[in-house]
Amino acid sequence: xxxxxxxxxxxxxxxxxxxxxxxxxxxxxxxxxxxxxxxxxxxxxxxxxxxxxxxxxxxxxxxxxxxxxxxxxxxxxxxxxxxxxxxxxxxxxxxxxxxxxxxxxxxxxxxxxxxxxxxxxxxxxxxxxxxxxxxxxxxxxxxxxxxxxxxxxxxxxxxxxxxxxxxxxxxxxxxxxxxxxxxxxxxxxxxxxxxxxxxxxxxxxxxxxxxxxxxxxxxxxxxxxxxxxxxxxxxxxxxxxxxxxxxxxxxxxxxxxxxxxxxxxxxxxxxxxxxxxxxxxxxxxxxxxxxxxxxxxxxxxxxxxxxxxxxxxxxxxxxxxxxxxxxxxxxxxxxxxxxxxxxxxxxxxxxxxxxxxxxxx
Numbered sequence: 635x636x637x638x639x640x641x642x643x644x645x646x647x648x649x650x651x652x653x654x655x656x657x658x659x660x661x662x663x664x665x666x667x668x669x670x671x672x673x674x675x676x677x678x679x680x681x682x683x684x685x686x687x688x689x690x691x692x693x694x695x696x697x698x699x700x701x702x703x704x705x706x707x708x709x710x711x712x713x714x715x716x717x718x719x720x721x722x723x724x725x726x727x728x729x730x731x732x733x734x735x736x737x738x739x740x741x742x743x744x745x746x747x748x749x750x751x752x753x754x755x756x757x758x759x760x761x762x763x764x765x766x767x768x769x770x771x772x773x774x775x776x777x778x779x780x781x782x783x784x785x786x787x788x789x790x791x792x793x794x795x796x797x798x799x800x801x802x803x804x805x806x807x808x809x810x811x812x813x814x815x816x817x818x819x820x821x822x823x824x825x826x827x828x829x830x831x832x833x834x835x836x837x838x839x840x841x842x843x844x845x846x847x848x849x850x851x852x853x854x855x856x857x858x859x860x861x862x863x864x865x866x867x868x869x870x871x872x873x874x875x876x877x878x879x880x881x882x883x884x885x886x887x888x889x890x891x892x893x894x895x896x897x898x899x900x901x902x903x904x905x906x907x908x909x910x911x912x913x914x915x916x917x918x919x920x921x922x923x924x925x926x927x928x929x930x931x932x933x934x935x936x937x938x939x940x941x942x943x944x945x946x947x948x949x950x951x952x953x954x955x956x957x958x959x960x961x962x963x964x965x966x967x968x969x970x971x972x973x974x975x976x977x978x979x980x981x982x983x984x985x986x987x988x989x990x991x992x993x994x995x
Contacts, residue, residue, distance in 0.1 A: 725751030747959035749818025771967035779974035795849035802842030809835030837873020924983035935972030
């Protein structure tokens with residue numbers, strides 16, 4: 635038994651022919667080609683990347699060189715601007731419509747009385763508000779209205795509705811003063827920016843007037859007033875954005891610009907219709923009657939401005955046109971007078987409806 639156990643536990647001897655052949659496994663066989671490819675890529679990629687980066691940098695450098703050359707090249711408006719500055723003796727004398735560069739040419743019916751003052755002489759621009767030229771009355775009408783409003787409301791306002799209209803009205807007047815002052819500036823960017831701020835001020839005032847209708851007309855129904863207030867806010871936002879769109883300020887889009895401001899005014903009809911539905915025809919008549927006169931004055935001013943009255947019927951180089959242009963008497967100044975009167979009359983109308991509609995149910 636012991637000998638049998640020893641025989642069974644004895645391990646067989648390996649023959650020389652059964653010895654395993656040494657060599658790389660399958661994974662190593664597969665890795666060799668990949669390793670060779672990777673080695674080639676690692677040897678090639680740095681050179682390729684560097685070459686590509688060099689190409690990109692060369693292209694970028696060439697573009698930058700062209701940009702610098704374009705910046706150094708005289709701008710296409712530089713020559714007309716320099717000619718206009720020379721004609722105006724660096725802003726010291728008035729020039730004609732034909733002397734202005736194209737970007738400064740606005741109303742073709744006004745042929746004389748233009749300022750062209752460089753921005754570096756900003757003090758001269760400020761002083762020009764008080765010297766005769768074709769924007770003189772446009773500026774002075776709004777200065778008078780601004781100063782009067784500040785004194786009239788120096789003791790404060792009656793409520794939030796009046797405060798909103800007062801702030802928007804003062805901003806509109808100040809923006810208009812700035813816009814008309816800078817219309818005689820030879821810096822195109824500064825001139826156009828101030829003109830756009832002027833348009834934004836008009837939009838704010840119109841939306842504030844619409845908001846005052848909602849504030850007083852729905853004083854006892856704030857749940858209805860909120861949607862109208864949202865619409866007025868949206869229109870004010872649009873009026874703050876559109877003036878800074880490039881095409882909005884061009885003379886050829888003048889009627890689109892006027893139509894937008896008219897649309898702002900027409901939005902006042904919606905709350906008036908709501909007042910009719912709430913209080914009937916008599917209530918609507920009581921509410922709207924104080925506002926008829928300021929609305930009429932505003933519409934009359936737009937009529938003069940849109941139709942270029944009276945300069946349309948004057949000989950542009952005649953005696954009366956020259957006299958009017960010397961102080962800026964024209965459709966724009968008439969519109970300013972009627973608009974300023976309309977703002978003050980609107981405040982009087984608010985005082986009427988403040989008491990008549992405060993507790994109406």
